Amino acid sequence: MIKKTIITNTITFIIVMFFVITFKSIFGNENTLIGVTTITATLMFLERDFTASPLKNVLKFIGVNLLIGLGASLIVASNLWLGLIINFIVVFIFSYIFTYNLRQPLYVPFGLQYLFLLTTPVPTDRLDIRLLALIFGALIIMLVQLLFNKNKLVTSGNKILVDVCESIENKVCCIKGKSNNYDSINNINSSIDEFRTIVYDKGESNYYLTKEAKIKLNISVALEGISRILYSDNNKLINLMILDTLEELVKVAKEVISINSKENKTIQLNSYNIKKLLNYCQEHEINDLLNLQLLEGMICLDDTLEELTKLDIKQYNVVDKIGDKSEIFSKKNIKSFLTDTDSPKYCYGMRMAITMTIGLFLMEYFKLPEGRWILFTILSLTTPLYETSKHKIRYRIGSTLVGSVIIIILFSIFKTENIRLLIVMLAGYLQGYVNEYKYKIIFVTVSAIGAAVIVGNIQELTIERILMVAIGTIIAIIANKYLFPYNLEKSNEQLRKIYDASIKKMFKELRSLVEGKNNPEFIKHLFVTISIIESKARMNKQIDKNQNYNNIVNERRYLASNIYELYMWIYRESINSNDIDKIINNVKLLIEYKDDAITNKVTIIQKSINESKNINTKIIISTILVILKELDKLSQLVKLNEKAQI
Numbered sequence: 001m002i003k004k005t006i007i008t009n010t011i012t013f014i015i016v017m018f019f020v021i022t023f024k025s026i027f028g029n030e031n032t033l034i035g036v037t038t039i040t041a042t043l044m045f046l047e048r049d050f051t052a053s054p055l056k057n058v059l060k061f062i063g064v065n066l067l068i069g070l071g072a073s074l075i076v077a078s079n080l081w082l083g084l085i086i087n088f089i090v091v092f093i094f095s096y097i098f099t100y101n102l103r104q105p106l107y108v109p110f111g112l113q114y115l116f117l118l119t120t121p122v123p124t125d126r127l128d129i130r131l132l133a134l135i136f137g138a139l140i141i142m143l144v145q146l147l148f149n150k151n152k153l154v155t156s157g158n159k160i161l162v163d164v165c166e167s168i169e170n171k172v173c174c175i176k177g178k179s180n181n182y183d184s185i186n187n188i189n190s191s192i193d194e195f196r197t198i199v200y201d202k203g204e205s206n207y208y209l210t211k212e213a214k215i216k217l218n219i220s221v222a223l224e225g226i227s228r229i230l231y232s233d234n235n236k237l238i239n240l241m242i243l244d245t246l247e248e249l250v251k252v253a254k255e256v257i258s259i260n261s262k263e264n265k266t267i268q269l270n271s272y273n274i275k276k277l278l279n280y281c282q283e284h285e286i287n288d289l290l291n292l293q294l295l296e297g298m299i300c301l302d303d304t305l306e307e308l309t310k311l312d313i314k315q316y317n318v319v320d321k322i323g324d325k326s327e328i329f330s331k332k333n334i335k336s337f338l339t340d341t342d343s344p345k346y347c348y349g350m351r352m353a354i355t356m357t358i359g360l361f362l363m364e365y366f367k368l369p370e371g372r373w374i375l376f377t378i379l380s381l382t383t384p385l386y387e388t389s390k391h392k393i394r395y396r397i398g399s400t401l402v403g404s405v406i407i408i409i410l411f412s413i414f415k416t417e418n419i420r421l422l423i424v425m426l427a428g429y430l431q432g433y434v435n436e437y438k439y440k441i442i443f444v445t446v447s448a449i450g451a452a453v454i455v456g457n458i459q460e461l462t463i464e465r466i467l468m469v470a471i472g473t474i475i476a477i478i479a480n481k482y483l484f485p486y487n488l489e490k491s492n493e494q495l496r497k498i499y500d501a502s503i504k505k506m507f508k509e510l511r512s513l514v515e516g517k518n519n520p521e522f523i524k525h526l527f528v529t530i531s532i533i534e535s536k537a538r539m540n541k542q543i544d545k546n547q548n549y550n551n552i553v554n555e556r557r558y559l560a561s562n563i564y565e566l567y568m569w570i571y572r573e574s575i576n577s578n579d580i581d582k583i584i585n586n587v588k589l590l591i592e593y594k595d596d597a598i599t600n601k602v603t604i605i606q607k608s609i610n611e612s613k614n615i616n617t618k619i620i621i622s623t624i625l626v627i628l629k630e631l632d633k634l635s636q637l638v639k640l641n642e643k644a645q646i
Contacts, residue, residue: 013429027133033116038137041109049201061138072117096349185231196531212316218304225297248272282615292622347486348384377472386487389480395438403445424450527564579617
């Protein structure tokens with residue numbers, strides 16, 4: 001593992017060095033920093049797939065880069081007050097665009113690039129070269145996206161699903177007493193979250209999915225449902241024949257998922273027999289929720305594997321735009337950024353714009369020769385979420401100061417531009433080996449500030465430079481807490497509201513399905529969106545130490561998955577004609593849940609399971625019962641959480 005890390009980091013470092021040197025030779029010394037920020041953005045953006053709408057995204061990158069370049073030039077050429085206005089607008093726009101309500105922000109490369117350009121202006125007759133460099137940088141970002149992320153669903157997504165299958169295999173062996181080696185349920189959930197994020201990014205127009213993505217989304221749901229049952233406290237009660245069949249099923253799943261879409265290869269699903277298993281369960285009157293729910297996951301997995309094997313490789317990336325977008329996803333119903341004042345995008349955009357404007361004012365009004373350190377410190381310390389800043393602020397302050405001292409000392413000793421560039425690149429390289437935050441920030445600071453002053457004159461360490469960092473730190477601390485604050489409580493509340501609204505719409509779609517209307521595109525998009533919401537909530541719970549909140553997050557995950565499974569089961573399966581009314585009545589009991597006692601409803605639904613002769617009907621009704629219990633459990637957890645906060 002260590003050898004692999006060294007090889008990967010070294011290759012990355014060599015590529016970065018080659019790119020920056022090449023960029024410098026093409027666009028000149030004065031634009032070297034654009035090369036640095038371009039490669040930084042390129043590597044950072046690889047975690048996000050922008051290839052679903054390449055033209056739209058490359059135009060966005062070009063537009064932001066040109067805005068930054070022209071804005072920085074206009075500020076230098078303008079008087080103080082006009083420059084401050086331009087600065088406010090530019091900083092707000094790129095901060096707002098690259099901060100996301102449900103995803104990690106990507107504003108850092110653009111913030112660094114803006115400050116680099118602001119503090120290293122070029123003459124008017126060289127502005128065209130700088131703008132060309134910025135356009136070229138945007139094109140490079142998208143080119144690398146197309147090279148590495150175009151088939152991310154296959155290259156990365158398949159590996160994730162196969163790893164989940166292997167974790168399930170190991171857990172089955174553990175339940176059978178054959179092994180004690182298995183992953184935690186949290187690791188499996190994290191892997192599935194990562195996969196669904198890939199699917200989410202792959203949605204065309206942020207809505208429609210490819211045929212391959214639809215099928216593999218269902219595979220992820222089936223695998224999650226199976227793993228949830230295997231990791232339950234009473235997993236020793238799982239029927240042995242069901243476990244044996246599951247073991248064979250998962251082995252085949254790994255092989256099917258691993259099919260290379262470029263190869264015309266088919267796999268026969270004949271190493272297990274689901275129909276035989278269902279007949280066995282029907283004959284032995286399997287009525288308990290544990291085994292019925294495991295059967296549901298297995299049948300869903302079997303169906304989706306068969307669907308995947310029948311999908312022609314030429315159809316993998318085909319997008320069927322079936323049905324219109326729901327109104328909640330149409331642009332006309334999305335709030336304007338001017339009125340969406342509670343979102344993290346708006347709060348962070350305003351906070352960053354105001355603090356950067358204050359920093360620029362201090363630098364220009366008082367003619368501070370090292371004033372740019374205020375700006376870089378503000379960029380480093382101002383974060384979208386207050387708790388993140390609060391949690392890391394002492395490390396950020398100390399590490400930023402240490403990094404600043406290191407780079408000043410090094411640049412005071414080494415005055416050759418090429419050696420300084422090597423120091424900056426080396427700091428970036430060594431950063432890949434550091435995991436602890438406070439040490440990582442030292443290398444980040446060396447890279448960021450070093451890159452900003454490569455072509456500057458570094459003299460001996462002075463109190464003035466340390467004072468600039470201190471001023472920037474004070475501004476950032478005050479701003480994070482009092483200026484358009486966005487804290488963990490507000491974030492959790494907004495996530496809850498979005499989640500509740502999405503769940504209500506899932507129930508609405510479920511009712512429509514029972515009534516004979518269906519919109520599978522919408523339910524898929526709803527479910528993927530909820531998965532991203534819950535992924536964000538789980539990031540929040542790493543900061544929030546409230547164990548009850550953690551339980552709420554986990555329960556919401558299970559609820560959304562089971563509603564989606566129920567929808568897809570009813571949509572896909574032909575329901576026994578004798579049981580249609582029974583299923584409809586039980587679904588109504590579920591949809592009409594009003595936070596009241598569920599004892600009578602549970603009795604009614606369990607009676608329906610026991611009386612049903614058809615195993616498919618039993619499975620459908622068991623899922624309804626599970627969802628009802630999850631609604632009740634979630635309601636109780638929320639009440640406990642509210643009571644604890646009083």
